[in-house]
Structure formats: structure tokens, C-alpha cells
Amino acid sequence: MFKDIFQKKRKYATIPSERALPGEGQEVLERPKREIPEGLMNKCSKCGTIQYSKELEKNLKVCPACGYHMRLNAMERIAMVLDDQGFVEFDADMISVDPLGFPGYSNKLEQQRLKSGLKEAVITGEGTIEGLPVVVAVMSFDFFTGSMGSVVGEKITRVIEHATEKRLPMIIFSTSGGARMQESILSLMQMAKTSAALSRLDEQGGLYISVITDPTTGGVSASFASLGDINIAEPGAVFGFAGRIVIEQTIRQKLPDDFQTAEFNMQHGQLDMVVHRKELRATLGKLLDMHSEKGGV
Amino acid sequence: MAGELPYEAPLVEMRKKIDELVQFGQEKGIDFTDEIARLEERYHRLEEEIYTGITAAQKMHLARHQQRPTALDLIQLIFTDFIELHGDRMFGDDLAVVGGLAKLNGKTVTVIGQQRGKDTKDNIARFFGSAHPEGFRKGLRLMKQANKFGRPIITFIDTKGAYPGNTAEERGQSEAIARNLMEMAKLSVPVIVVVIGEGGSGGALAMAVGNRVLMLEHAIYSAISPNGAASILWKDASKADQAAEAMKITAKDLLEMEVIEEIVPEPRGGAHRNYEASAAFISEALIRHLDEMKGWSGDQLKQDRYEKFRKIGSVTFEPQASIEAPQELVEVDAASNLSGNVE
Numbered sequence: 133m134f135k136d137i138f139q140k141k142r143k144y145a146t147i148p149s150e151r152a153l154p155g156e157g158q159e160v161l162e163r164p165k166r167e168i169p170e171g172l173m174n175k176c177s178k179c180g181t182i183q184y185s186k187e188l189e190k191n192l193k194v195c196p197a198c199g200y201h202m203r204l205n206a207m208e209r210i211a212m213v214l215d216d217q218g219f220v221e222f223d224a225d226m227i228s229v230d231p232l233g234f235p236g237y238s239n240k241l242e243q244q245r246l247k248s249g250l251k252e253a254v255i256t257g258e259g260t261i262e263g264l265p266v267v268v269a270v271m272s273f274d275f276f277t278g279s280m281g282s283v284v285g286e287k288i289t290r291v292i293e294h295a296t297e298k299r300l301p302m303i304i305f306s307t308s309g310g311a312r313m314q315e316s317i318l319s320l321m322q323m324a325k326t327s328a329a330l331s332r333l334d335e336q337g338g339l340y341i342s343v344i345t346d347p348t349t350g351g352v353s354a355s356f357a358s359l360g361d362i363n364i365a366e367p368g369a370v371f372g373f374a375g376r377i378v379i380e381q382t383i384r385q386k387l388p389d390d391f392q393t394a395e396f397n398m399q400h401g402q403l404d405m406v407v408h409r410k411e412l413r414a415t416l417g418k419l420l421d422m423h424s425e426k427g428g429v
Numbered sequence: 430m431a432g433e434l435p436y437e438a439p440l441v442e443m444r445k446k447i448d449e450l451v452q453f454g455q456e457k458g459i460d461f462t463d464e465i466a467r468l469e470e471r472y473h474r475l476e477e478e479i480y481t482g483i484t485a486a487q488k489m490h491l492a493r494h495q496q497r498p499t500a501l502d503l504i505q506l507i508f509t510d511f512i513e514l515h516g517d518r519m520f521g522d523d524l525a526v527v528g529g530l531a532k533l534n535g536k537t538v539t540v541i542g543q544q545r546g547k548d549t550k551d552n553i554a555r556f557f558g559s560a561h562p563e564g565f566r567k568g569l570r571l572m573k574q575a576n577k578f579g580r581p582i583i584t585f586i587d588t589k590g591a592y593p594g595n596t597a598e599e600r601g602q603s604e605a606i607a608r609n610l611m612e613m614a615k616l617s618v619p620v621i622v623v624v625i626g627e628g629g630s631g632g633a634l635a636m637a638v639g640n641r642v643l644m645l646e647h648a649i650y651s652a653i654s655p656n657g658a659a660s661i662l663w664k665d666a667s668k669a670d671q672a673a674e675a676m677k678i679t680a681k682d683l684l685e686m687e688v689i690e691e692i693v694p695e696p697r698g699g700a701h702r703n704y705e706a707s708a709a710f711i712s713e714a715l716i717r718h719l720d721e722m723k724g725w726s727g728d729q730l731k732q733d734r735y736e737k738f739r740k741i742g743s744v745t746f747e748p749q750a751s752i753e754a755p756q757e758l759v760e761v762d763a764a765s766n767l768s769g770n771v772e
Contacts, residue, residue, distance in 0.1 A: 225746045225747040226744050226745075226746055226747075227744070227745055227746070227747055228744065228745075229743050229744065229745045231686075231743035232675070232676070232677050234675055234676075235675055251747075282742035282743045282744050283742075283744045285742055286742050286744050289739070311630070311652040311653060312652075313652060313653055313658050313661065313662065313676075315652075315743075316651050316652050316653075316676040316677055316678065317650060317651055317652060317676075317677065317678070317682075317683060317686065317688050318686065318688070318741060318742055318743060319652045320630065320631070320634055320651070320652035321634075321688060321738060321741040321742070322741075322742060323606075323607075323610055323631060323634060324610050324614075324634055324637075324638050324738045324741075325738045325739060325741060325742065327607060327610035327611040327614060327638075328610070328611070328614035328638070328734070328735050328738050328739070329739075330611055331611045331612070331614040331615050332614075332735075334611065335615065350631070351630075351631060351652070353603040353607075354591075354602070354603040354606040354607050354610075354631045354635075355606075355607050355610055355631075356607070357603070357607070358601075358603045358604040358606075358607035358608070359607050359608070359611055371603075372598050372602075372603065373591060373593075373597070373598060373602040373603040373606070373631070374591070374593035374594075374597070374598065374602070375593075378593045379593050379594055379595055379598065382592075382593050382594050383594050383595055385595075387595060391595065391598075392598060400599050400600070400601070401601070402601050402603075402604060
């Protein structure tokens with residue numbers, strides 16, 4: 133194992149070090165090894181294999197050893213799936229307030245902005261995939277565990293309404309720990325709001341594809357993430373309503389390792405397909421194309 | 430008084446004193462009329478004080494009171510000719526959800542309730558009022574049936590949340606809740622929701638997409654139970670009372686946030702003190718709200734429901750100057766080779 137590291141090091145000795153991407157580089161930061169510049173190497177959180185960050189990025193952040201699909205933030209996802217040119221972001225300036233005066237919420241929001249470099253847990257906009265127009269909402273687990281508060285609900289509702297109005301297909305890339313507790317009931321109501329917006333798109337005959345990424349749970353899984361005309365998940369993505377620990381406490385049994393994974397959900401009829409990240413863009417392009425015969429609707 | 434809550438202890442104590450005095454007077458043949466009248470007056474003042482100042486945490490205990498009227502208790506008192514219907518036509522009949530046809534003020538309606546058990550055995554059969562997917566799907570089946578026959582839908586919310594078990598996950602708990610949220614938005618008949626006890630999270634919301642959402646005075650409604658929030662936020666589930674206050678879960682809070690339309694009063698001390706009076710208050714509100722929506726078209730009802738939920742949420746916008754920042758970020762990232770060829 134060590135031999136491999138040294139070999140690789142020689143091989144790539146000329147690559148300049150890069151700053152660790154927020155979130156994904158944390159393992160590196162936790163175990164500082166002075167001889168390796170920060171962010172140059174990355175350790176897979178599933179199998180522990182160490183590889184060059186640059187190599188990993190070329191591999192779309194899928195561990196080459198075990199196939200683990202590491203979490204992407206919204207920016208990385210957009211860059212990976214959408215065409216290079218022409219993405220227009222909506223409501224980029226919309227940010228959260230602290231509507232309930234919840235203890236510590238304002239500070240936590242500020243921390244999350246600094247930590248993730250994002251303003252909220254979702255980025256919405258319009259762009260193209262393989263040249264086909266599409267409206268997207270892309271969530272980031274990096275920001276506040278992708279929790280849905282008023283801003284996430286409002287941005288997603290607006291973008292669905294935009295798709296409905298423009299008669300464009302809609303894709304939502306979900307990842308979320310659930311409701312934003314600090315906004316209590318307002319956060320819960322975003323589930324109804326986004327689902328109601330999807331009901332209009334649905335009645336109009338618009339296409340909605342839900343892409344479920346690791347992890348998608350709670351209020352997001354129990355609203356828009358589950359409502360796709362086509363539901364796609366990335367391999368290994370955890371997708372479910374209640375958390376594993378809560379369930380284990382309820383049934384007083386240990387759950388199998390694959391519980392709530394994409395493969396488990398596939399087996400139980402909750403998904404149309406599990407698609408490897410390398411094929412995601414092409415698959416979405418094909419699906420969009422097959423629904424474009426009526427002019428995008 | 431039966432089933433007292435801790436904050437009612439001073440009342441219980443004083444009632445006991447009054448009763449003792451009455452009995453003592455009777456036994457010894459002494460006239461305590463004046464003293465008793467004075468004590469009764471003090472008792473009422475204390476009662477007023479205690480019951481007007483019920484805190485969010487106390488309401489949480491009231492809403493979960495074992496003797497609080499359940500959906501079926503209220504259905505029997507509010508409606509006539511209740512005929513219970515069963516099953517989701519896919520998997521089974523979840524007893525955590527009850528529903529069927531009934532008459533309200535002489536008119537046929539569909540009524541659906543989340544049903545806690547009345548005792549341990551009943552609670553086990555009904556999963557303590559926590560529905561599986563088949564419960565939500567049974568509810569949706571009955572709602573679609575109501576839609577077909579053009580009759581109003583009334584739902585009673587009373588659950589700690591959707592059942593958090595492996596069987597529920599396997600059968601698509603997320604999908605069942607999500608489907609209800611989307612399909613309820615499409616209904617062309619009036620939908621009135623009454624939160625009668627605990628409105629717990631997605632499990633509650635899955636049957637609560639109504640034109641009107643009413644809450645009983647001491648009911649609570651939140652995204653996560655105060656116990657759950659306390660254990661996540663402060664790693665201490667015993668801080669539930671503290672979380673209850675911070676989370677704004679009372680009917681008054683929700684009315685202020687315009688999440689609900691009306692608070693339905695409860696008899697003094699809580700709904701469990703007088704089932705008939707509780708039912709009468711609810712009945713009056715239901716009839717009045719249905720009357721207000723009389724003659725509305727299906728589209729009007731859908732639009733009204735859409736707008737009700739559409740406006741909920743609280744956001745702000747950054748000052749103009751910083752709007753450009755995210756666009757720069759997009760460019761930077763699009764330029765990186767993440768989108769490049771896969772090797």
C-alpha cells in the first residue's frame with residue numbers, strides 16, 4: 133500500500149497542490165500529514181483507499197477502488213451534468229432569515245455559509261443537457277446537511293413554476309437530511325408547497341425527473357424527491373424517510389447494511405433505475421430527448 | 430378530576446381542601462357556607478390563572494393526554510350515520526387511519542382521522558396512531574372517492590408521526606406521504622383539516638393539505654417532535670419542554686404565522702374534560718367553513734388551496750451589490766475540469 137503511494141507520488145510529482153474542496157476534503161484536514169500538501173490526496177470514506185484529489189475529480193468523485201459515489205455540492209453537480217455554457221441561476225440572492233428567533237440559528241447559518249461557500253442548500257436555474265433545455269434544482273448536503281427551510285422550499289417552488297410556465301422539463305437533484313428544525317412548522321410546510329407546485333406541472337403534462345443522491349431522507353424524500361415521473365438514484369445512495377437509528381430503536385433490531393440504499397429501494401420498487409455517475413449525464417440526455425417530441429412537454 | 434397534569438396540582442390540592450371542609454361541616458353540623466364560598470372563589474381565580482397561562486410545553490402534554498378525545502370519539506359526536514370504510518386496495522388495512530362516510534348537518538361528507546389507541550391493546554393494533562404507507566394510501570383512496578362524488582373532505586390530525594419502521598420503509602413511506610401531498614393539491618372538493626391532538630411531522634402533513642386548517646386550542650403541530658428536536662439539537666431528549674417553547678408549536682403561534690386559519694376553543698382544562706363540548710365547538714367551525722366555500726368551483730378550490738400553502742415561508746434577499754458573486758462561482762466551476770471527460 134505504501135509502495136503505491138510513493139510510486140504515484142513520483143509519477144505525479146509535478147502536479148501543483150490544490151485547495152481542498154469544501155466538505156469532501158475534510159478527511160485530509162482531520163489527519164494532517166505534513167509531507168503531503170493539503171488537499172493533494174483524498175481518502176475514500178468507505179474503503180479507505182487513498183488517491184490523488186485530481187485523479188478523483190477526473191473520476192467524477194467516484195472511488196476507483198470501491199465505486200463509492202462521494203457527495204458533490206451543487207456547483208460540482210451542475211458542472212458535471214449540465215452543458216458547459218448557458219446555465220442561468222435563479223434567485224441567487226435569496227437567503228434565510230430566522231423567522232422563529234430560534235436559539236443559535238442565525239449564527240449557524242453564518243457558519244454554514246462560511247464552511248460551504250454556498251448561500252443555501254439549493255441552487256436553481258435553467259440550462260441545457262446535451263443541448264436540450266432543462267430546468268434544474270440542485271441541492272448540497274454541504275450546506276446545513278441539505279435541510280429544507282423556507283429558502284429551499286421557495287426556490288424549488290419558484291423553479292417548478294418556471295418550468296410549468298415555460299413548458300420545460302424539470303430535474304431535481306436531491307440530497308438532504310430532512311426538515312430544517314430551526315424553522316419548525318414553516319419548514320414542514322415547504323413539503324406541501326413544493327409538492328403542490330409539482331401537481332401543477334404534472335397536470336400540465338410536464339416531465340419531472342427526480343435524481344436521488346446520497347443521502348436523501350426525511351422531508352425531502354417524503355416530498356419532491358419521491359414524486360418523479362422517473363426516479364433515478366446514484367449507486368449506494370441512502371434514500372428513506374426515517375433515520376436508521378430511529379428505526380432500530382423502534383423495532384429493537386439491527387438493520388442490514390444495505391438498508392435504505394439505492395439498491396434496496398430498487399428491489400422494493402421505489403426507483404426506476406440506479407445509474408452510475410459516469411452515465412448520469414447521458415441517461416438524462418436520452419430521457420429528455422425521448423420526451424422532447426411534444427416540444428419539451 | 431381525573432388524569433390531572435402536573436401543572437394542575439394546586440387545583441387538585443385546593444379541591445381536596447374544599448371537599449374536606451364540606452365533609453367536616455356535615456359531620457359536625459357546623460355551618461361553613463361563607464368559608465366554602467370564599468374558597469370556591471379562590472379556586473376559580475386560581476383556575477383562571479392556571480388555564481390562561483398554559484405554556485407550549487404544558488400544551489404538549491395536554492395534546493398527548495391519554496384521555497384526550499381521539500378521532501373516532503369526535504367523529505361519533507360530530508357526525509351522524511358514520512359508515513367506516515377500510516383498506517388501501519394494495520396491501521392492507523392500517524388501523525392507525527380511520528375513515529368513511531358520514532353526515533354533517535344533514536349533508537354527506539368523507540371523514541378521515543388519524544387514530545390513537547384508547548388503551549394499550551388498542552394502541553398496539555393502531556401503532557399508537559403512526560401510519561404505515563397503507564394508512565396514507567387508504568386515506569388517499571377515500572379522498573379520491575370523495576372527489577369523484579363531489580363531497581367535502583374533513584380530516585382529523587392526531588399522530589406523533591409516520592411509523593418509523595423497516596416495514597414502512599420497504600413499502601415506500603416517503604412515496605406514500607409525498608403522493609398524498611401532491612394528490613391533495615389536485616382535489617376539486619373542499620378540504621377542511623382539524624389538528625385535534627399532536628400534529629407530528631410529515632405523517633400529519635400527509636393528510637393536512639386543506640383549504641382550511643384549524644387547530645384545537647391546546648393541539649400542537651411541528652416539523653419534528655420536541656423530544657426529537659431536543660435530542661438532535663442538544664443531545665438530550667429530556668429537554669423536550671425547552672424545545673417545545675423554542676419551536677413555536679402552539680395553535681396561537683401557527684395562527685400568527687398564518688399556517689392555520691382558526692383556533693377552535695376547548696372546554697376549560699382541555700378537550701378531555703368534556704367530549705361533547707369539544708365536539709360542539711368543532712362542529713360549529715366545520716359547518717361555518719363549509720358554508721363559506723359553498724358554490725366554489727373545483728378550480729377555485731384548487732387555486733385557494735394552492736395559494737394557502739404557496740405563501741408560507743419566510744425568506745429575504747441579499748443587497749443588490751453581492752448578487753454577482755454566485756455567477757462568478759458558476760463560471761469558475763464550469764471552467765474546472767469536473768465536467769470533463771471520464772476516464
